[in-house]
Amino acid sequence: MPISLSPPGPVMPQDQMRTATHCPYCALQCGMHVVDGRAGGGGIGVEPREDIPANAGSLCQKGWTAAGLLDSPERLTSPRLHGRPVGWDEALDFVAGRIRAVQERYGPDAVAVFGGGGLTNEKAYLLGKFARVVLRTSQIDYNGRFCMSAAAAAANRAFGMDRGLPFPITDIGRAGAVLLAGVNVAETMPPFVRHLTRMREGGGRLVVIDPRATRTAKLADLHLRPAPGTDLALALGLLHVAIADGHADLDYLAGRTTGFEPVRTSVAGWWPERAERVTGVPVAAMREAVRILGEAERAMILTGRGAEQHAKGTDTVTSFVNLALVLGLPGREGSGYGCVTGQGNGQGGREHGQKADQLPGYRKIDDPAARAHVASVWGIDPGDLPGPGRSAFEMLDALGTPGGPRALLVFGSNPAVSAPDAARVARGLGALDLLVVSDIVTSETAAMADVILPTTQWAEESGTVTNLEGRVLLRRRAADPPHGVRSDLSILSGLAERLAHREGFPADPGTVFGELRRASQGGIADYSGVTYERIAAETGVFWPCPAEGPGEAAHPGTPRPFLERFATPDGLARLVPVDHRPPAEDVDADFPIYLTTGRVLAHYQSGAQTRRIPELNQASPEVFVELHPDLAERLGVEPGGRVRVRSRRGAVEAVAKVSPVVLPDTVFMPFHWEGVNRLTNAALDPVSRMPEFKVCAVAVERVA
Ligand SMILES: Nc1nc2c(c(=O)[nH]1)N[C@H]1C(S)=C(S)[C@@H](COP(=O)(O)OP(=O)(O)OC[C@H]3O[C@@H](n4cnc5c(=O)[nH]c(N)nc54)[C@H](O)[C@@H]3O)O[C@H]1N2
Ligand SMILES: Nc1nc2c(c(=O)[nH]1)N[C@H]1C(S)=C(S)[C@@H](COP(=O)(O)OP(=O)(O)OC[C@H]3O[C@@H](n4cnc5c(=O)[nH]c(N)nc54)[C@H](O)[C@@H]3O)O[C@H]1N2
Numbered sequence: 252m253p254i255s256l257s258p259p260g261p262v263m264p265q266d267q268m269r270t271a272t273h274c275p276y277c278a279l280q281c282g283m284h285v286v287d288g289r290a291g292g293g294g295i296g297v298e299p300r301e302d303i304p305a306n307a308g309s310l311c312q313k314g315w316t317a318a319g320l321l322d323s324p325e326r327l328t329s330p331r332l333h334g335r336p337v338g339w340d341e342a343l344d345f346v347a348g349r350i351r352a353v354q355e356r357y358g359p360d361a362v363a364v365f366g367g368g369g370l371t372n373e374k375a376y377l378l379g380k381f382a383r384v385v386l387r388t389s390q391i392d393y394n395g396r397f398c399m400s401a402a403a404a405a406a407n408r409a410f411g412m413d414r415g416l417p418f419p420i421t422d423i424g425r426a427g428a429v430l431l432a433g434v435n436v437a438e439t440m441p442p443f444v445r446h447l448t449r450m451r452e453g454g455g456r457l458v459v460i461d462p463r464a465t466r467t468a469k470l471a472d473l474h475l476r477p478a479p480g481t482d483l484a485l486a487l488g489l490l491h492v493a494i495a496d497g498h499a500d501l502d503y504l505a506g507r508t509t510g511f512e513p514v515r516t517s518v519a520g521w522w523p524e525r526a527e528r529v530t531g532v533p534v535a536a537m538r539e540a541v542r543i544l545g546e547a548e549r550a551m552i553l554t555g556r557g558a559e560q561h562a563k564g565t566d567t568v569t570s571f572v573n574l575a576l577v578l579g580l581p582g583r584e585g586s587g588y589g590c591v592t593g594q595g596n597g598q599g600g601r602e603h604g605q606k607a608d609q610l611p612g613y614r615k616i617d618d619p620a621a622r623a624h625v626a627s628v629w630g631i632d633p634g635d636l637p638g639p640g641r642s643a644f645e646m647l648d649a650l651g652t653p654g655g656p657r658a659l660l661v662f663g664s665n666p667a668v669s670a671p672d673a674a675r676v677a678r679g680l681g682a683l684d685l686l687v688v689s690d691i692v693t694s695e696t697a698a699m700a701d702v703i704l705p706t707t708q709w710a711e712e713s714g715t716v717t718n719l720e721g722r723v724l725l726r727r728r729a730a731d732p733p734h735g736v737r738s739d740l741s742i743l744s745g746l747a748e749r750l751a752h753r754e755g756f757p758a759d760p761g762t763v764f765g766e767l768r769r770a771s772q773g774g775i776a777d778y779s780g781v782t783y784e785r786i787a788a789e790t791g792v793f794w795p796c797p798a799e800g801p802g803e804a805a806h807p808g809t810p811r812p813f814l815e816r817f818a819t820p821d822g823l824a825r826l827v828p829v830d831h832r833p834p835a836e837d838v839d840a841d842f843p844i845y846l847t848t849g850r851v852l853a854h855y856q857s858g859a860q861t862r863r864i865p866e867l868n869q870a871s872p873e874v875f876v877e878l879h880p881d882l883a884e885r886l887g888v889e890p891g892g893r894v895r896v897r898s899r900r901g902a903v904e905a906v907a908k909v910s911p912v913v914l915p916d917t918v919f920m921p922f923h924w925e926g927v928n929r930l931t932n933a934a935l936d937p938v939s940r941m942p943e944f945k946v947c948a949v950a951v952e953r954v955a
């Protein structure tokens with residue numbers, strides 16, 4: 252069946268165009284139809300698709316209202332230069348001229364690029380190529396560093412490969428036990444809950460680790476509530492119990508792993524009583540959790556941002572991976588460890604070269620063979636490829652400092668709201684000689700920019716995304732963009748041309764994908780056998796999917812990459828001993844309360860998109876802080892009253908939501924509004940450079 256990448260020509264009899272595509276927001280990438288009746292005087296909306304296993308007919312509130320931003324009056328439709336609407340030539344000439352001037356004066360690394368995990372594979376790929384080939388800068392990183400980078404680092408260390416879920420999501424429904432550590436899917440990916448429900452209907456048991464009694468925790472058979480930032484101690488305690496109570500799978504450990512002995516020794520001192528003292532989780536609950544996992548025939552351990560966004564995130568995930576390995580789960584059909592990836596293309600966005608240390612195909616930028624391969628696809632000398640650059644926060648923190656970048660191009664992120672210690676980041680953004688933002692709307696970061704470039708959005712362009720399962724999916728163009736906007740690919744193409752690169756930066760997604768396939772060929776994330784036609788017909792293909800050789804059948808894709816061997820040189824998974832340490836900033840007399848941050852159902856990320864959708868804004872209109880009734884009473888705060896939350900870095904006012912969902916010594920704030928991240932601590936994980944979004948010390952007071 253031929254597939255249509257652009258809207259069919261003549262309007263259908265009922266004046267309705269119906270196109271199968273995927274949601275613009277999270278990594279579940281729910282399948283949806285865009286139904287465009289505008290030609291006949293109607294509106295544009297969406298309906299869920301039945302054929303995509305992740306959502307199979309359901310959507311969350313954000314998905315249902317996703318079309319709301321297509322026709323929104325908030326939409327940008329012409330470039331802005333210092334606030335003034337200008338034509339595209341003027342805007343792009345200005346940007347190219349300033350890039351040239353900055354680089355002539357300060358060198359190539361004076362221009363930096365900040366990308367996003369919501370960009371399609373094609374955009375992420377072309378952005379990375381643009382940075383390395385046109386700008387010749389090492390300074391490129393992206394918001395995925397703030398997302399799942401700690402889990403990625405831990406998975407690479409243990410398995411030699413970072414594929415969020417190394418199994419299809421439908422495997423979850425057949426498991427006998429699932430442990431969710433710091434994941435609140437009931438708010439962050441509501442259709443995911445169906446897989447958990449199916450699991451429980453089949454007799455499976457759900458264990459949730461979260462300091463808050465979230466909607467997800469309320470579905471659990473067992474809820475463990477550690478103090479924020481203590482998951483590592485909890486996982487060490489669970490590991491100790493698993494070994495002591497005879498749940499270690501010694502045959503599996505001998506046959507499929509290395510490193511068990513040092514890990515066994517390292518957890519010997521982590522008596523559950525000691526773990527209870529650090530975490531607050533009762534010993535009996537730890538034993539019960541281990542029993543549930545250990546006795547299930549098929550079990551899974553999944554981590555989310557709650558366990559990962561810490562200055563010890565990589566080691567925390569490693570200790571959960573160690574637990575999974577001791578129980579013999581990874582690489583067994585129906586069992587395993589996985590990270591619940593977050594952004595729409597959070598998986599693909601981390602594979603194709605917008606990361607500081609990486610080239611397409613999940614290749615390492617300091618690996619000579621990887622450089623040679625990618626340079627040959629790009630038609631350049633490997634010696635001309637820059638080396639690794641700064642990680643996301645380090646790059647933002649260096650903006651405008653001596654030796655740091657003087658110009659920044661942002662595609663698909665709103666760091667003024669979403670970066671940690673955001674006031675410090677805003678100072679850097681303000682100190683630049685040139686800030687350029689490509690966006691759909693005037694985000695808080697765009698509002699600071701010298702130049703805003705208005706871009707097309709999801710339903711107005713084709714491209715591929717790779718969902719949390721590692722399934723490469725086709726997003727089809729389903730509607731015409733408003734007059735005056737250009738796609739990100741076309742923007743990069745226009746800038747490349749003005750910077751003396753007429754070739755190599757096509758604006759057509761299919762052509763870019765063809766090149767991405769070749770650039771990824773032979774890499775860990777090999778997409779060379781993936782085609783638009785195939786993913787349209789097969790509702791996605793799991794990578795790695797190498798191209799077939801002459802006379803070979805097409806590669807089927809790899810739903811479960813670890814069944815035979817892990818992606819390490821010897822094929823064995825690695826257990827790595829790690830130890831607990833306290834949060835980078837602990838509570839004290841001046842800042843006596845823990846702050847943790849996260850998400851609510853109605854808003855997405857920095858809120859740049861969802862705060863502009865009326866239904867979502869009504870559902871969740873303003874920044875709030877969740878505090879326990881005991882704490883509220885102590886502070887004299889009424890439900891709905893105003894409070895000021897202060898940390899060593901900044902302060903913000905919010906509405907009090909008084910609720911026993913949080914622990915008495917902890918408050919929770921969603922980060923969807925400007926100001927919340929002025930509080931957070933940018934202490935970085937030494938391995939992944941993940942910031943400590945999930946715990947810092949604050950003071951809370953009533954506002955009179
Ligand atoms: N509605 C909505 N959905 C989204 C998004 C969104 O912005 N809004 N964003 C998408 C993206 S990019 C991502 S990354 C995912 C994130 O999805 P999740 O990881 O589910 O989201 P969070 O709310 O950040 O964090 C999950 C839970 O961690 C808990 N937590 C806080 N501190 C700790 C701790 O120290 N230990 C443990 N174990 N738990 C802790 C919080 O209470 C919270 O319930 O969601 C995706 N889906
Ligand atoms: N305190 C706290 N802070 C956090 C987190 C937390 O849990 N707590 N979570 C972190 C996580 S996991 C993440 S992923 C980050 C996300 O934080 P951000 O990177 O700020 O995420 P978004 O709000 O999705 O930003 C995307 C921006 O790009 C625009 N956009 C959307 N699609 C496109 C496109 O195709 N092209 C272009 N050019 N622009 C587009 C949107 O309008 C929006 O302005 O936040 C991090 N910050």
Ligand code: SF4
Nearest residue numbers: 274276277281311314
């Ligand atoms: S769960 Fe995620 S992908 Fe699905 S409709 Fe909601 S935001 Fe979209």
Ligand SMILES: [Mo]
Nearest residue numbers: 398399593594
């Ligand atoms: Mo994320």
